Amino acid sequence: xxxxxxxxxxxxxxxxxxxxxxxxxxxxxxxxxxxxxxxxxxxxxxxxxxxxxxxxxxxxxxxxxxxxxxxxxxxxxxxxxxxxxxxxxxxxxxxxxxxxxxxxxxxxxxxxxxxxxxxxxxxxxxxxxxxxxxxxxxxxxxxxxxxxxxxxxxxxxxxxxxxxxxxxxxxxxxxxxxxxxxxxxxxxxxxxxxxxxxxxxxxxxxxxxxxxxxxxxxxxxxxxxxxxxxxxxxxxxxxxxxxxxxxxxxxxxxxxxxxxxxxxxxxxxxxxxxxxxxxxxxxxxxxxxxxxxxxxxxxxxxxxxxxxxxxxxxxxxxxxxxxxxxxxxxxxxxxxxxxxxxxxxxxxxxxxxxxxxxxxxxxxxxxxxxxxxxxxxxxxxxxxxxxxxxxxxxx
Ligand code: NAI
Ligand code: NA
Numbered sequence: 001x002x003x004x005x006x007x008x009x010x011x012x013x014x015x016x017x018x019x020x021x022x023x024x025x026x027x028x029x030x031x032x033x034x035x036x037x038x039x040x041x042x043x044x045x046x047x048x049x050x051x052x053x054x055x056x057x058x059x060x061x062x063x064x065x066x067x068x069x070x071x072x073x074x075x076x077x078x079x080x081x082x083x084x085x086x087x088x089x090x091x092x093x094x095x096x097x098x099x100x101x102x103x104x105x106x107x108x109x110x111x112x113x114x115x116x117x118x119x120x121x122x123x124x125x126x127x128x129x130x131x132x133x134x135x136x137x138x139x140x141x142x143x144x145x146x147x148x149x150x151x152x153x154x155x156x157x158x159x160x161x162x163x164x165x166x167x168x169x170x171x172x173x174x175x176x177x178x179x180x181x182x183x184x185x186x187x188x189x190x191x192x193x194x195x196x197x198x199x200x201x202x203x204x205x206x207x208x209x210x211x212x213x214x215x216x217x218x219x220x221x222x223x224x225x226x227x228x229x230x231x232x233x234x235x236x237x238x239x240x241x242x243x244x245x246x247x248x249x250x251x252x253x254x255x256x257x258x259x260x261x262x263x264x265x266x267x268x269x270x271x272x273x274x275x276x277x278x279x280x281x282x283x284x285x286x287x288x289x290x291x292x293x294x295x296x297x298x299x300x301x302x303x304x305x306x307x308x309x310x311x312x313x314x315x316x317x318x319x320x321x322x323x324x325x326x327x328x329x330x331x332x333x334x335x336x337x338x339x340x341x342x343x344x345x346x347x348x349x350x351x352x353x354x355x356x357x358x359x360x361x362x363x364x365x366x367x368x369x370x371x372x373x374x375x376x377x378x379x380x381x382x383x384x385x386x387x388x389x390x391x392x393x394x395x
Contacts, residue, residue, distance in 0.1 A: 001387055003082055005374045007171065010278045012372040016381070017389050019373025020088035027055060027304040028096055031062040034308055039064035039316045040133030040218070044124065046071045046111050046203060049086025050371065051274040052222050053137030055303040057093065059311050060133070067103035067128060071111050071120055073140075082387045085372050091391045098392060103127070105393035111138060112199050114146045117206050123395060124212050131207070132214040136200045136221040139276035143194040146202070154194035156239055156280050157183040158232045165233075166350060168285040170278075170364050175352045178281050183238050195242035197221070197249025204253050204264070217262035219253060220315065221246055222269050225331060227340050229347055230286050239280075247327060265320070267310055267328040272303055273367035284364060289346045290334060291360035299333045302367075306330055 006013045043060040047053035048070030060066040070090060077083035090106050097104035105123060109116040124131055144151045157163075160182055167178040183191075200221050207213050223243045226234050234240055246266065253264035271277065271287050278284060294300040301309070310330045314320055323329055333339065346358050355361055369375040 001080065001384065002382065003385060003387065004381075005369060005372060011275070012369070012374075014082050014372065015085040015088060016373030016376075016379070016385070017082070017088045017091075017387065018383070018385055019370070019376040019379045020085050021092035021373075022376045022379050023370060023373065024054075024058070024089055024092040024096065027058045028062050030304050031059055031308060034063070034312065037063040037311050037316055039066065039311055041066050042128045042131045042214070043068045043133045043135065044071070044120065044131045045069070045135045045137065047137035047139065048072050048106070049074050049090045051137065051139065051272075051276065052269060052303050052307060053135060054086070054089055054093070055307040056135045056137060058304065059307045060135075061093075061097050061102050061104065062100070063308065063311060065102065066133075068097070069120065069123060069128070070104070070106040071116065072106065072108060073110055074108055076108070077387045077389060079388070083389065087391065088373060088389055091389045094392045105395060106391055107395050108391075110144070112140075112143045112146060117203065119395065121206060121210055121212060124207070125210070130212050130214040132217050134203065134207070134219040136203065136219065138199070139274070140194060143199065145193065152190045152193040154191040154239070154242065155183065155187045156233065156237065157181065157187055158237045159183050159188065159241070163232045163237075165282055166285055166347070167282045168288065168350075168355060168361070170284045170288065170361060170368065173352060173355060173361055175285065175350055175355055180233060180281060188238050188241050191238040192242045192245045195239060196245030197247075197252075200246065201249050201253055204256070208256065213257070213260055213262065215260055217257060217260050218265065218315070219262075220265040220267055221250065223247055223266045223327065224271065225268050225335070226271060227286070227335070227343065229344065230282055233282050234280070247325065250326065265315070265328055266326075267314070268331045269306055270301060270331045270334045272306070273364060273371065274303070275371060278368060285350060285359070286343070286347075288355070288359040288361050288364045289343045289350065290339070291363045292346070292358065293339050293342045294333065295360060295363070297339065299339075301333070
């Protein structure tokens, strides 16, 4: 079939297998061009199919020659209906990994559930014996708690006061005022239940209890801070409380890993266009201004550049530098004083009329469509493609 983008609100309903494959190939080539990284050799990636998790899987496999198991939640294809992009990404990744002689298998299902945890543990037991790294990169709006069955929904709201600021609809380029009512009731707790650290700890505990963690084991999860511009709705909002919890959980996990000489890290990453971040109000306007400034400065990075730098210069460097709160920072270029001062200036000037000039709306849009395999260079979109693509190592 010929597959075209079909958008509804902040999501794209279709995705292109060839475009997704090309994205994965480009990321693999990038990692290979940067040379070997002396990293972990048996890696479990939870949230492995898109964004930072996919980049982490690619960096582990093609940077360090690691065997990888990927866990994700993606929609398989059906006759006449394309899969979700993470499905095609994972298919392309496994094909390339197997060709390179690398072990790669995947599990598609709800990572929050006991069933998927058990299936993953069994696979590690059978195939790898142990893992020496777990990358935790889930982004989800909901979580069903495995013990209570309660289904939590996360919300993106400010805390304490109404938030009012500019935002952009990146499909139309229209800049408008948004107003978001503050969190109420169980909003904060619900968001922490979904995006906080409880599930990360459950995974590590389960692996540890079964003896599946190697001596010197490390685990890493991803966080975000961002500037004062977005603070009310992000870091000091409900999602920020979840990130506080995730970051605190790293210390709890590190304590539990002491007998293994293990460690849990949080890395604070740069703001990037992913399926998760497109849904957060205000962030797309911030990102389009940030991209403009960072590209002008020659310091723009995507997920793969970020994770390559994280592994090479932080995680697997001789020493792993962290901030006062023990976090690895690869948002250092985003947070540079000159970059943020420039973004803050542009923010004041941003209107529907000025944004195409002062912001990188085109770059935002291209990155957004790229997530779904569209607008990817080197792909012939007029060509008939088979939407039914298998993931070779899917369990
Ligand atoms: P993403 O949406 O690209 O990836 C999410 C991954 O989680 C996918 O592999 C998806 O299949 C998987 N997933 C979602 N629900 C699942 C479930 N129930 N069971 C199994 N797998 C599930 O998201 P992105 O942006 O890569 O986010 C990953 C982490 O990085 C998040 O913690 C996010 O907060 C953080 N981060 C994101 C930034 C951004 O600007 N995008 C910046 C800094 C940190
Ligand atoms: Na991810």
